[in-house]
Each structure stands twice: as C-alpha cells, then as structure tokens.
Amino acid sequence: MTSKIEKPKSAKTRSRSSIGAVRSPQSTEAILDAAAAILEEHGYKAFTMDALVERAGSSKPTIYRWWRSKGALLRDVYERTALTFVTAPDTGDLERDLIVHLRSLWSWWRSSSAGETLRSLITEIQHDSTAIDEFREAFLPRRERTLRKIFARAVDSGQITEGAAVEVAVSMLTGMSWLHLVTANLENLDDIDKAVSVIVNGLKPR
Amino acid sequence: MTSKIEKPKSAKTRSRSSIGAVRSPQSTEAILDAAAAILEEHGYKAFTMDALVERAGSSKPTIYRWWRSKGALLRDVYERTALTFVTAPDTGDLERDLIVHLRSLWSWWRSSSAGETLRSLITEIQHDSTAIDEFREAFLPRRERTLRKIFARAVDSGQITEGAAVEVAVSMLTGMSWLHLVTANLENLDDIDKAVSVIVNGLKPR
Amino acid sequence: MTSKIEKPKSAKTRSRSSIGAVRSPQSTEAILDAAAAILEEHGYKAFTMDALVERAGSSKPTIYRWWRSKGALLRDVYERTALTFVTAPDTGDLERDLIVHLRSLWSWWRSSSAGETLRSLITEIQHDSTAIDEFREAFLPRRERTLRKIFARAVDSGQITEGAAVEVAVSMLTGMSWLHLVTANLENLDDIDKAVSVIVNGLKPR
Amino acid sequence: MTSKIEKPKSAKTRSRSSIGAVRSPQSTEAILDAAAAILEEHGYKAFTMDALVERAGSSKPTIYRWWRSKGALLRDVYERTALTFVTAPDTGDLERDLIVHLRSLWSWWRSSSAGETLRSLITEIQHDSTAIDEFREAFLPRRERTLRKIFARAVDSGQITEGAAVEVAVSMLTGMSWLHLVTANLENLDDIDKAVSVIVNGLKPR
DNA sequence: TATTAACCGAGACGGTACGTCACGTCTTATT
DNA sequence: AATAAGACGTGACGTACCGTCTCGGTTAATA
Numbered sequence: 073m074t075s076k077i078e079k080p081k082s083a084k085t086r087s088r089s090s091i092g093a094v095r096s097p098q099s100t101e102a103i104l105d106a107a108a109a110i111l112e113e114h115g116y117k118a119f120t121m122d123a124l125v126e127r128a129g130s131s132k133p134t135i136y137r138w139w140r141s142k143g144a145l146l147r148d149v150y151e152r153t154a155l156t157f158v159t160a161p162d163t164g165d166l167e168r169d170l171i172v173h174l175r176s177l178w179s180w181w182r183s184s185s186a187g188e189t190l191r192s193l194i195t196e197i198q199h200d201s202t203a204i205d206e207f208r209e210a211f212l213p214r215r216e217r218t219l220r221k222i223f224a225r226a227v228d229s230g231q232i233t234e235g236a237a238v239e240v241a242v243s244m245l246t247g248m249s250w251l252h253l254v255t256a257n258l259e260n261l262d263d264i265d266k267a268v269s270v271i272v273n274g275l276k277p278r
Numbered sequence: 279m280t281s282k283i284e285k286p287k288s289a290k291t292r293s294r295s296s297i298g299a300v301r302s303p304q305s306t307e308a309i310l311d312a313a314a315a316i317l318e319e320h321g322y323k324a325f326t327m328d329a330l331v332e333r334a335g336s337s338k339p340t341i342y343r344w345w346r347s348k349g350a351l352l353r354d355v356y357e358r359t360a361l362t363f364v365t366a367p368d369t370g371d372l373e374r375d376l377i378v379h380l381r382s383l384w385s386w387w388r389s390s391s392a393g394e395t396l397r398s399l400i401t402e403i404q405h406d407s408t409a410i411d412e413f414r415e416a417f418l419p420r421r422e423r424t425l426r427k428i429f430a431r432a433v434d435s436g437q438i439t440e441g442a443a444v445e446v447a448v449s450m451l452t453g454m455s456w457l458h459l460v461t462a463n464l465e466n467l468d469d470i471d472k473a474v475s476v477i478v479n480g481l482k483p484r
Numbered sequence: 485m486t487s488k489i490e491k492p493k494s495a496k497t498r499s500r501s502s503i504g505a506v507r508s509p510q511s512t513e514a515i516l517d518a519a520a521a522i523l524e525e526h527g528y529k530a531f532t533m534d535a536l537v538e539r540a541g542s543s544k545p546t547i548y549r550w551w552r553s554k555g556a557l558l559r560d561v562y563e564r565t566a567l568t569f570v571t572a573p574d575t576g577d578l579e580r581d582l583i584v585h586l587r588s589l590w591s592w593w594r595s596s597s598a599g600e601t602l603r604s605l606i607t608e609i610q611h612d613s614t615a616i617d618e619f620r621e622a623f624l625p626r627r628e629r630t631l632r633k634i635f636a637r638a639v640d641s642g643q644i645t646e647g648a649a650v651e652v653a654v655s656m657l658t659g660m661s662w663l664h665l666v667t668a669n670l671e672n673l674d675d676i677d678k679a680v681s682v683i684v685n686g687l688k689p690r
Numbered sequence: 691m692t693s694k695i696e697k698p699k700s701a702k703t704r705s706r707s708s709i710g711a712v713r714s715p716q717s718t719e720a721i722l723d724a725a726a727a728i729l730e731e732h733g734y735k736a737f738t739m740d741a742l743v744e745r746a747g748s749s750k751p752t753i754y755r756w757w758r759s760k761g762a763l764l765r766d767v768y769e770r771t772a773l774t775f776v777t778a779p780d781t782g783d784l785e786r787d788l789i790v791h792l793r794s795l796w797s798w799w800r801s802s803s804a805g806e807t808l809r810s811l812i813t814e815i816q817h818d819s820t821a822i823d824e825f826r827e828a829f830l831p832r833r834e835r836t837l838r839k840i841f842a843r844a845v846d847s848g849q850i851t852e853g854a855a856v857e858v859a860v861s862m863l864t865g866m867s868w869l870h871l872v873t874a875n876l877e878n879l880d881d882i883d884k885a886v887s888v889i890v891n892g893l894k895p896r
Numbered sequence: 897t898a899t900t901a902a903c904c905g906a907g908a909c910g911g912t913a914c915g916t917c918a919c920g921t922c923t924t925a926t927t
Numbered sequence: 928a929a930t931a932a933g934a935c936g937t938g939a940c941g942t943a944c945c946g947t948c949t950c951g952g953t954t955a956a957t958a
Contacts (some may be wrong), residue, residue, distance in 0.1 A: 081918060093286070096378070099929090108297055117406075121919065122917090122918070123921090129931085131931045131932060131933080132919090132921085132931095133920095133922080133929095133930085133931090134930060134931075137929085140921085170914070178934070193447050194400050194460060195284075198322060198397060198398075198401040198460065199323055204462045205462070207461060208462065211354040237472040237476050239469070239472075240472040240476060243454050243457060243458075243473070244448070244450040244453065244473055245475075246457060247450065247454035247457035248446070248452075248453035248454070249453070250453060250457055251449060251452060251453035251456055253401060253450075255410060255412075255413060255414040256410045256411070256414065263449065266443040266445075267446040268482075268904065270443050270446060270450070270477060270478070273479070273484065274476035274478070274484075275478055275479075275480075276291070278479065278482075278484075287899075299906055299948095299950045299951080299952070301908070302908070302909070305909070325938060326938085327939075327941080328938085331910090337909070337911060338940090338941070339908095339941095339942080340908075340909060342941065342942080379907070405955080490912080491802055506903075506954090506955070506956090528816060529817055529818075532945085533944070534945090542904085542905070543904070544905095544945090544947085545906095545947080545949095546901095554945090606872060607816040610812075610872065611735055613735070614876065619873060620873040644692055649700050651881070653696040653864070653888060655865045655866045656871060656885055656887070656888070659862065659864075659865030659866035659867070659868060660864075661865070662865060663865035664861075664865075666774040667825060668819065668822045668826065677778075677864070679858040682855050682858060682889060682892035682893060683892055684892070685893075686888035686890070686891040687888060687891075687892075687894040688891075690891065690894075690896075709921065709931045711932055711934065712923085712924070712934075714915070714923095714935070722900075731908080738913060739913075739915080740913065743936095749935070749937065749938090751915095751918095751936080751937090752935060754915065759915095852916085866930090
C-alpha cells in the first residue's frame with residue numbers, strides 16, 4: 073500500500089497496463105486514488121461505486137473481489153492516506169503535544185480528502201452492525217494510538233500519575249474531534265487548546 | 279407536538295376521522311409513531327419511506343409535504359421522544375448532576391428508540407450540507423442545553439469559576455457520548471463517571 | 485352552456501362572484517374556459533386537474549361535483565366549442581359539400597383548441613370501457629351528424645341512390661380525419677379532396 | 691427480434707442463464723411476452739411498469755435501458771406479434787384481397803393481445819410529440835404496407851389505373867379500422883365488405 | 897326575519913404509478 | 928487467473944397526478 077506509484081492516467085486514456093493471473097497493484101492504487109479524489113473534489117454524496125469505476129478505469133467485480141463493501145474500501149482509503157500523516161510530537165510537555173497533534177489532525181482533515189473520507193466511513197458503517205463492531209474493535213483503536221502514545225509518555229515522565237483516567241481522556245478528545253467533524257465545524261482550532269487544558273488539568277491530582 | 283393523544287389504531291383499521299383543509303394531527307402522529315416503532319424494532323436499515331408509509335397508513339406525498347427529507351423527519355421523531363426525557367437533576371453537586379444526567383441519557387438511548395433515532399439522524403444529515411448546518415446551529419445546541427444548564431448552576435453556586443471552559447467541556451462530554459453511540463458502545467456506564475471526574479476536576483482552578 | 489359570458493378574470497383577482505344554493509354559471513364557464521385555454525396553450529400533457537383548478541380559480545370538489553371524470557369534462561369542452569363550428573354547406577353538390585366541410589373541420593382543429601381537445605378526449609376514454617361505450621353510442625354519432633346530413637341531401641337530390649353505403653362512407657371519412665388528427669398530420673388538406681372524390685365516385689352505381 | 695426461442699420459464703424459476711456484457715435475449719423476450727400477456731388478460735389499465743416488472747421477473751432499470759418509454763415498448767410488442775400475422779392474400783381480385791386482409795386484421799385484433807396493444811400504443815404516444823412523429827413516419831407506414839402491396843398488385847394487373855388515389859384509399863381503410871378499434875367496435879365485419887366495395891368502385895375510372 | 901341547505905374555494909389526504917439512482921452480482925471477452 | 932466492460936435484478940427514492948374528504952364561509956330559498 074505504498075503510494076510510490078505514478079498517477080494513473082485518466083480513465084479513458086489509460087490502457088490496460090496490467091492484467092493476468094496476479095493482483096494488479098496498478099489497479100488497486102488507481103482505485104484508492106480515485107476514491108480519495110472523488111471524496112476530496114465532490115464529497116460523499118458523489119462517491120458511488122459507478123463513479124469510482126468510471127474514474128479509476130476499473131470495474132465493479134474487481135473492486136468487490138478485494139473489498140467486501142464500500143465501508144471496507146473507505147477504511148483502506150483512510151488508512152492509506154493516514155500513513156502520510158504521523159504528527160506525533162514529543163516536546164516533553166503533555167499539553168503542548170496534545171495541542172500540536174490535534175491541531176494538525178483537524179487541519180489535515182480539512183485540507184485533504186481525509187476528513188471527508190472519515191466522515192463517509194462513519195456514515196457508511198451505520199448500515200451494517202458487523203462493520204460497526206470491526207470499526208470499534210480495530211479501526212478506532214488505531215486512530216487513538218497517537219493520543220495514547222502521548223499520554224503514555226506523560227505518564228513515563230511523571231507529568232500525570234499512572235492509572236489516571238487516560239482512556240476516557242482519549243475518548244473525550246476523540247469524541248469532541250469527531251463531533252466537530254460530522255457537524256462540519258473544524259474551524260475553531262482554539263477550542264482544541266481549551267479542551268486540552270481542561271483534560272490535562274483534570275488528569276493531574278489535586 | 280404534544281404527545282397527549284391516544285395512540286392511532288393500526289394503519290388499516292384507522293379510519294379517516296379528520297382530514298381536510300388543515301393538517302391532520304392524527305396523520306402526523308401516526309407517522310412519527312410509526313417511525314419510532316420501526317427504528318426501535320428493526321433499526322435504521324429498515325427505516326425506509328415505503329415501510330414508514332405502510333406502517334403509518336399514510337402516503338409519501340403527505341410525508342414529503344411536511345418534512346423536506348428523511349433527516350428532517352428523524353429530527354422531529356427524536357425531538358418528540360426527547361420531550362419525555364428531561365432528566366436534569368439538581369442536587370447541588372456538579373459532578374453528581376453530570377453523572378446522573380449522562381447515565382440517564384445513555385440508558386435512555388439503549389432502552390428506547392431514541393439511540394437508534396439519533397444514530398440514524400447523524401447518518402442521514404451527512405448526505406446534505408445544508409442539513410448539517412441546520413443540525414449544528416439548531417439541533418445540537420438543544421441537545422446540549424441540559425448539560426449547559428447544569429454547568430450554569432455550578433457557576434452560580436461557585437463550584438466552578440465564571441468564564442471557565444464550559445463550552446468545550448460540554449463539547450467533550452457530548453462528543454464522547456456520541457462516539458460511543460455511533461460505535462454501538464453504550465454498555466460501560468462507568469466510563470461516564472471517570473470522564474465527568476476528569477472534566478469537573480479540570481474545570482476547577484488549581 | 486351558452487358562451488355569452490364575460491371572460492373570467494385571472495384566477496387570483498376574480499372574486500367569488502357567485503356562490504350559494506344553486507350551481508354557479510360563472511364557475512362552470514370558468515372551468516370550461518380554463519380547460520380549453522390549457523389545452524390550446526400547453527396541450528394534453530399539461531391538462532391536469534390541479535392545473536385546471538389553479539387556472540379556473542375553482543376547486544376539485546366543484547369540478548367532480550359536475551363532471552364524473554376528466555373524460556366527461558373534455559367531452560363538454562369539445563361540445564361547447566363545437567357549437568361555434570357548424571360548417572354544413574349546402575351547394576347542391578355532394579362532393580363540394582364534403583370537401584368544404586372536411587377542410588373547415590381540419591382547419592378548425594388546427595387553429596383552435598378543438599383538435600387538441602378531441603385528441604385528448606380520445607386518449608382519455610381509453611382508460612374506462614364504459615366511457616368508450618358512451619363515446620361510441622352518443623358522442624361519435626353527434627360528430628358524424630353533419631356528414632350524414634350532407635349525404636342525406638345527396639340522396640334526396642338523387643346524386644346517389646338510396647341505400648348506398650353511406651354509413652361506411654361516413655365511417656371512412658371520419659376515420660381518416662381522426663387518423664390524421666392523432667398522428668398530428670392535418671397539414672395536407674388536398675388529401676381531403678382526393679378521398680372525397682374516391683368516396684363519391686364509389687357511391688355512384690356503375 | 692426473432693421469436694424462434696424457447697419460452698422463458700416463469701419469473702421466479704428462471705435462472706440467470708446468460709447475462710453479462712451483452713443484452714440478455716431471455717430478459718428481452720420475457721419483457722415482451724409479459725407485456726403482451728398483461729394487455730391480453732387485463733388490458734391497458736393494468737399495464738403498468740411495476741406489473742410488467744413483476745410478471746417478467748425483470749426490473750425497471752433494465753426496461754428503461756432498452757426502451758425510452760412505455761410507448762416505445764408497446765411499439766416493439768406490437769411489431770413482434772405482427773410478425774406472426776402476415777395475411778397478404780393474392781387471389782388476383784383486389785376487392786377480395788382487401789376484404790380478406792381487413793377481416794383477418796380485425797379478427798386478429800380481437801382474438802389476441804394485438805388490438806389492445808395497438809389501442810394502448812395510440813393512447814400512449816399522445817403524451818409525447820416526438821413519439822407521435824416517429825409513429826407517423828415509421829410505424830404507421832409499416833402497418834399500411836400490406837394494404838399498399840395489395841393495391842400495387844391491382845395496379846400491375848390493370849384492375850385499377852396507375853396514379854389512382856391509392857394513398858387516400860389506404861388512409862381511409864386504415865382510419866376506419868382504427869376508429870373501430872379505439873371505439874371498441876370491431877364486431878361488424880360486414881362493414882368491411884361495404885367499405886371495400888365503395889373504395890374499389892371509387893378507384894375505378896368511370 | 898331567521899334558519900337551513902346547497903354550493904363555493906381551498907387544500908390536505910391516501911393511493912398508484914412513475915422514472916431514476918445506486919447497489920452488489922454475474923457473464924463475457926481479453927490479456 | 929485476474930481484468931475492464933457492462934448488463935442484470937433488487938430496492939428505495941422523491942414526484943406527479945388522481946379522486947375523496949374536510950373545512951369555513953356565502954348565499955338563496957324556506958320557514
């Protein structure tokens with residue numbers, strides 16, 4: 073799932089560059105690229121399988137052979153672009169690290185296809201309860217990993233005590249972020265600072 | 279939108295007791311009731327306009343005459359049932375009030391159609407950006423009102439200082455709740471206690 | 485069903501000029517006028533009961549109180565305008581009379597709402613077999629009356645023999661006219677002359 | 691559009707034996723068969739796209755992929771069954787040939803789905819002026835072809851003179867037939883004999 | 897003169913059918 | 928064996944128009 077590939081030509085001009093008995097990496101990349109592009113340019117509403125096929129120059133059977141559903145595809149789209157985003161600052165200051173990370177996250181959501189992709193993914197999984205389970209058990213923890221790492225370092229450095237309510241702190245920061253995402257309200261980055269301040273202050277013993 | 283009416287009979291036996299040049303309250307109630315019932319019994323997936331028409335003994339034109347979209351209808355369904363839920367405790371203790379309120383909320387979501395309705399509503403508005411705007415500006419503030427009221431009382435009684443970051447505290451508690459809602463994770467009510475503890479502690483000056 | 489009335493003002497400005505315990509002639513006329521106007525200006529496709537109500541400034545119950553169906557209304561629309569068209573020439577020459585009558589008829593169909601009205605009526609009755617029966621037994625004979633009269637005079641004057649196949653002659657001329665009407669093919673009036681020539685020639689004994 | 695295929699099994703038992711990147715002949719045939727069957731058994735009123743889909747075991751998108759409208763479908767239904775009806779007698783006698791052909795036609799209309807189909811088609815095209823044009827320019831000439839052929843043979847054999855008003859004769863016989871069709875008046879086959887007699891007599895020079 | 901009954905415009909209602917959209921499956925021909 | 932192409936059945940959508948019914952009001956004939 074590296075992104076070190078040449079951009080696929082537009083659907084119609086690109087010839088069948090790879091066919092045969094093994095999975096075509098070009099095709100896979102073309103599909104993921106097209107998905108991200110559609111989401112970024114036209115949003116979730118326009119992200120249909122037909123539009124995807126058209127833009128990727130692929131076909132529906134190919135897509136469904138490798139992804140069991142639209143949600144599974146969206147998950148991969150998000151995770152692939154997430155590889156390019158690893159803002160896990162380590163300044164030694166918990167509050168600062170959280171702020172930098174969350175501000176980067178919100179900005180990245182807004183400035184790329186990532187926000188639209190995650191928003192679409194959350195929407196999509198609501199149709200299927202097993203998808204929700206997989207999402208909660210596997211996808212969500214991966215999203216919260218950076219926050220957890222930051223808190224873990226703060227525990228190590230003694231900024232907060234071991235056993236503090238880190239889990240709910242992560243949940244509240246993630247929840248607030250997602251709430252702003254699904255309500256198209258990612259402008260006020262200053263809210264992040266205030267929230268982080270409350271959380272960090274709240275985790276410290278009195 | 280009072281709910282002090284007798285339940286409409288099942289779709290087929292209900293006769294046209296009062297329709298005409300004014301909006302029929304029976305029809306309105308039948309539609310909202312049917313919507314809530316479908317969501318509770320069969321979930322969002324089964325909540326189609328056709329199923330709603332069938333169960334309410336109504337018609338699609340009638341529904342679309344009064345609600346511009348499925349999202350608008352879901353909003354009314356939620357707000358109507360929300361009238362029956364007003365757990366705004368006032369014990370004089372901020373932490374206790376928040377815990378009681380949020381525990382009641384999560385329980386209510388799980389034990390009635392309300393959780394499924396809100397989950398569906400969040401999903402539905404993602405298809406339409408104007409719906410998201412209306413949701414963020416009007417619906418969401420109404421949902422956060424009780425939390426704000428609780429915090430306001432705490433300010434009045436001096437438990438927390440004026441000007442504290444109440445807004446982000448509300449946002450974090452709401453966000454965490456919704457995150458658990460959309461990931462089908464409303465079981466661990468103890469998380470509420472921990473979160474509230476962090477928030478209340480965090481709002482107090484050191 | 486006289487047309488000696490002032491034109492109704494446009495729907496919205498016309499006040500309730502006649503209401504009470506007897507049928508309102510103004511309302512009746514307004515409905516028939518509006519129907520003809522819609523058909524002439526926008527055609528059968530636009531001739532809906534809602535459009536009619538809007539244009540006539542009337543209401544659906546009023547229309548359905550006096551006409552059992554759209555077809556019945558169209559029949560009255562046609563018959564009312566037909567009162568203004570009675571080209572029954574009597575030159576003493578059968579062939580000439582037929583030509584003048586049919587040319588007038590085709591021209592009248594094209595230059596007024598009449599053609600569109602009849603076309604609509606034929607279409608409309610196809611939905612209801614009792615309407616077809618009434619149409620065949622009562623409406624159609626009234627339409628063929630002038631042709632029959634012309635033939636009857638020719639019999640009287642000895643141009644054709646009694647007992648000649650007048651009925652089928654009428655049927656063929658009517659059928660050809662309607663065929664051209666429903667296929668939007670009323671331009672070539674010269675076809676009339678040729679047809680009449682064949683018919684008149686064919687009715688004379690060899 | 692050959693009909694040399696085995697009848698498709700009933701909707702539910704028919705398996706998808708051959709679909710894919712090319713148009714499925716089974717599906718096409720099933721649709722046309724179902725259309726004819728509905729028209730024959732229940733008439734134009736019951737001929738809805740939903741009923742057709744149900745009976746053919748097909749789907750609306752498939753139907754609209756191949757036929758732009760109900761009228762276009764009805765045209766194909768009629769033309770397909772018309773392939774089974776080619777009564778173009780050649781006895782050497784114009785009058786006899788015309789009578790045999792028209793009697794066969796009226797009987798065929800009454801005893802099969804054909805009459806109802808044509809009646810429905812005439813009705814249907816009235817909703818769309820481009821459909822009328824196509825109907826007049828292409829469909830109608832095909833229907834009149836047999837009559838023209840009979841007249842052409844009569845010209846060749848010298849029964850009527852070249853340049854006689856064959857076109858209007860065809861138009862009158864077709865018009866009379868259609869007039870009887872749309873007024874549900876196909877019982878009196880003797881009218882055909884009289885009409886043909888007038889026409890044939892009328893075409894001969896005095 | 898007051899009452900009553902029929903009619904009026906307005907418009908909401910349940911119902912039927914429409915034509916479109918997107919989905920996920922399946923077949924075909926190609927490489 | 929994997930691919931692009933694309934037709935297929937399924938199911939839901941939102942709209943158009945129908946004919947019925949209720950509503951509040953007006954007027955003409957009746958009591």
